[in-house]
Amino acid sequence: MEILDARSPAPPGPPGPSASSASSASSADDAAVAVLFQARYQEMVRLAGLLGADDPEDVAQEAFARLLRRHGSLRDTEAAAGYVRATVCNLTRNRRRHLRVASLRAPAAPPDAASSEQVAIFREEHREVLAALSRLPARRREAIVLRYWLELSESEIAAAMGVSTGTVKSQVSRGLAALGRALEGQA
Amino acid sequence: MNDLEDRLRTALRAQAEEFTVSPEAWRRTTDRAGTRAGAPAGTRRRLLPFASGISGSGGRGRAGRFAPLAAAAAVVALAVATAAVAGTGSWHDLVSSRPAAAPKDGPPTPIGRGGPGSRGREAIEQTCDSPVSAVVSFAGMSVWISRSHSTLAGLTGLRLCDSHGRWSAPGGAASGPAVLPHGSLALPRGVDPGLGLWGSAITSVTSVTADLANGRKIAGQVLLDHGFPVALWEVNYPLNDSAVIVFGNAAGQVVTTLNRPVTPPVNPLLHPTALPPADAGPCVGNGWNSAAARAPQTVDGHQTWTYVQFGRAAGGGANSLSLCATAGLLNGSTGYSTTLPGLAAGQLAAGELDLGPTSSAMGIAAPAVTSVTAVLADGKTYAGVFVHGRGFPYQVWLVSYPTTEAATLLFRDVAW
Numbered sequence: 318m319e320i321l322d323a324r325s326p327a328p329p330g331p332p333g334p335s336a337s338s339a340s341s342a343s344s345a346d347d348a349a350v351a352v353l354f355q356a357r358y359q360e361m362v363r364l365a366g367l368l369g370a371d372d373p374e375d376v377a378q379e380a381f382a383r384l385l386r387r388h389g390s391l392r393d394t395e396a397a398a399g400y401v402r403a404t405v406c407n408l409t410r411n412r413r414r415h416l417r418v419a420s421l422r423a424p425a426a427p428p429d430a431a432s433s434e435q436v437a438i439f440r441e442e443h444r445e446v447l448a449a450l451s452r453l454p455a456r457r458r459e460a461i462v463l464r465y466w467l468e469l470s471e472s473e474i475a476a477a478m479g480v481s482t483g484t485v486k487s488q489v490s491r492g493l494a495a496l497g498r499a500l501e502g503q504a
Numbered sequence: 505m506n507d508l509e510d511r512l513r514t515a516l517r518a519q520a521e522e523f524t525v526s527p528e529a530w531r532r533t534t535d536r537a538g539t540r541a542g543a544p545a546g547t548r549r550r551l552l553p554f555a556s557g558i559s560g561s562g563g564r565g566r567a568g569r570f571a572p573l574a575a576a577a578a579v580v581a582l583a584v585a586t587a588a589v590a591g592t593g594s595w596h597d598l599v600s601s602r603p604a605a606a607p608k609d610g611p612p613t614p615i616g617r618g619g620p621g622s623r624g625r626e627a628i629e630q631t632c633d634s635p636v637s638a639v640v641s642f643a644g645m646s647v648w649i650s651r652s653h654s655t656l657a658g659l660t661g662l663r664l665c666d667s668h669g670r671w672s673a674p675g676g677a678a679s680g681p682a683v684l685p686h687g688s689l690a691l692p693r694g695v696d697p698g699l700g701l702w703g704s705a706i707t708s709v710t711s712v713t714a715d716l717a718n719g720r721k722i723a724g725q726v727l728l729d730h731g732f733p734v735a736l737w738e739v740n741y742p743l744n745d746s747a748v749i750v751f752g753n754a755a756g757q758v759v760t761t762l763n764r765p766v767t768p769p770v771n772p773l774l775h776p777t778a779l780p781p782a783d784a785g786p787c788v789g790n791g792w793n794s795a796a797a798r799a800p801q802t803v804d805g806h807q808t809w810t811y812v813q814f815g816r817a818a819g820g821g822a823n824s825l826s827l828c829a830t831a832g833l834l835n836g837s838t839g840y841s842t843t844l845p846g847l848a849a850g851q852l853a854a855g856e857l858d859l860g861p862t863s864s865a866m867g868i869a870a871p872a873v874t875s876v877t878a879v880l881a882d883g884k885t886y887a888g889v890f891v892h893g894r895g896f897p898y899q900v901w902l903v904s905y906p907t908t909e910a911a912t913l914l915f916r917d918v919a920w
Contacts, residue, residue: 354533355636359525366523367516373523378533385537446515465509466516497508 350385353397360467361405367462368409369451371416380404402467402477410455449499453492456480460488461496521798642727642736643702649733664693664704664734689760690737690751693874700724700740701749701764707735709759711752714741797893803886803904806862808833812891812900827900829866862906868898869915877914878905886911 358377365373380401387400450458456478463474464485471482471489478485526532637649650665690705701714705726712724724739741747749762799810810831865878869890876888888903905911 351530354530355638358529362525363520363523367520374526374529377525378529378536381533382537385534443515443518446511447519450512450515461512462516465512466520493508496512500508500511 350381350397353384353401354381357398357401361401364402364462364467365405365409367466368406368455368459369413370409371412376405376408376412379408399473399476402463403479406459406463406477407479410459413455445500446496449496452499453495457488457492457495460485461492464489637732638729640727640729640732640736643725643738647732647736690749690762692749692762692764700738702736702738704734705737705751706759707733708753709735709737709751710754712737712739713750713752714739714747714764715750716741717746797891797896797900799889799891799900799902801864801889801902801904803862804906806833808862808864808904810864810866810891810902812866812902813893814896814898827866827868827898829902831864833862862904863908864902864904865913866900866902869901870898873899873901873915875914875916876901876903877916878903878911879914880905880909880911 358381361377361380362373365376370376383404384397384401450461453461459478460474463469463477469477471485474485474489475482480488639646639648641647648665690709691703692701693703705712707728710726710728712726714722714724716722722739722741724737727736729736737751739749747764749764751759751761753759797812799812801808801810808831810829812827812829814827869876873890876890878886878888880886886903886905888901891900891902901915903913
């Protein structure tokens with residue numbers, strides 16, 4: 318990147334055709350991951366956050382870093398996107414498991430005070446839904462988030478979670494039922 | 505679909521918007537992977553037809569520092585691979601003014617419709633939340649190109665977005681300029697106090713100069729970036745003077761000119777967008793039924809945040825559409841809310857939010873309006889922002905300044 322002003326010398330012209338020989342399979346893969354990163358990074362951060370990751374960006378970066386280490390895996394771009402999605406799910410699940418174990422050994426921290434921004438944006442109705450969602454078992458929560466936030470199909474959810482479509486159906490169904498009961502109980 | 509599913513979707517979308525991303529994310533990811541991602545410079549140049557006229561200094565050493573830029577360059581290189589991840593995309597919108605006869609300068613392959621992963625994205629309508637280019641720093645702003653799925657009529661497609669909260673729209677004059685529409689060599693985008701006039705141009709442009717009516721010439725600056733498919737330019741000259749903006753190339757030839765006569769500010773409600781069917785919920789009392797958009801501002805050293813949304817007063821009819829806002833100081837006072845009712849009647853709605861050490865004025869504006877500035881009696885100016893959110897029937901203008909002082913609010917369109 319550069320800033321040119323009217324007083325600077327004219328920049329060189331475009332490179333010649335000989336530059337075209339410089340490509341390589343690995344650099345093309347890296348660039349393809351970069352494209353995927355541009356298109357999906359924010360979405361993956363949000364997915365990790367919705368699944369309860371304490372540091373969603375850390376999870377998303379690790380998922381894309383793992384993809385970068387898998388040269389050649391972008392021959393099917395949609396599969397690469399699915400790989401990242403599944404990695405985010407797995408990493409978040411593992412991280413939450415780790416935190417749960419760690420919390421058993423540490424004194425309980427005081428709950429975070431809601432900032433005025435959170436108060437502004439999360440009205441009571443959202444808080445109830447999200448609180449009920451956070452109480453679901455991890456797998457059920459994953460299925461619900463992938464279904465109702467990412468709007469994935471059952472087969473895509475199954476791929477992301479590494480389970481069968483039948484399991485997805487039951488997890489979504491039971492998750493919804495649990496949410497319904499939880500919200501009715503608060504009504 | 506039932507009520508529970510609706511509530512779930514709404515809550516998830518609202519919470520998802522709270523997770524932000526770091527501008528350093530790509531660098532950290534590549535560091536973590538032990539790579540310096542992005543194709544080598546030679547590869548980028550070969551595959552990036554926009555890059556003609558760009559200095560060749562963007563070598564491998566800069567690839568890490570500006571890795572996101574290399575990433576966007578690869579959008580062109582890997583158009584086929586991108587098809588499944590980028591959804592609809594017409595880079596022709598950006599580069600169609602380039603000579604088709606020159607293959608190395610020609611437009612890249614259009615990006616096709618997304619694969620299964622893009623299904624259902626209609627529900628995730630955003631204005632500037634889907635970048636398809638690098639985010640570049642320019643004249644104190646961050647600028648990027650985003651794919652938009654806004655419900656504003658006719659305003660879907662690619663938009664040039666900036667961190668001041670504005671965006672451009674593809675299509676004709678009625679909806680504002682595209683990033684660089686067909687046939688355009690250079691396009692003004694907006695006017696900022698302290699920055700002047702700025703906009704986009706084809707990448708053979710390397711210089712910009714304002715030739716004033718009094719014979720004075722004022723040079724501006726041009727940003728060319730491997731990761732950006734258009735050049736960004738700005739020239740700061742007295743906006744009360746008529747001027748001809750001259751764009752030159754590396755050979756010193758004039759690429760194109762723009763006449764900039766002095767025109768009065770525009771009516772912010774000129775050609776207002778028709779309101780969609782009444783489907784907004786109440787702003788307050790029963791949850792946020794439509795997404796609230798957040799607008800941060802820094803005013804006289806005070807960082808403020810504002811959430812805005814459209815809603816309907818409980819029990820109200822078709823004319824009860826309201827603009828609702830909650831604002832406060834970052835790490836400071838409790839939020840303050842206001843509601844501007846009766847928007848459907850089409851009048852200029854404006855309200856104020858008193859935040860103590862500073863305050864804000866806000867309202868709605870037509871799509872063609874691209875800048876709002878508060879000018880105090882002593883000449884001090886405060887640039888405002890525009891806020892866009894999912895399903896917003898209007899764009900919302902917001903300008904923070906000491907509203908206890910008399911001020912003139914200037915609204916301008918791209919023709920300013």
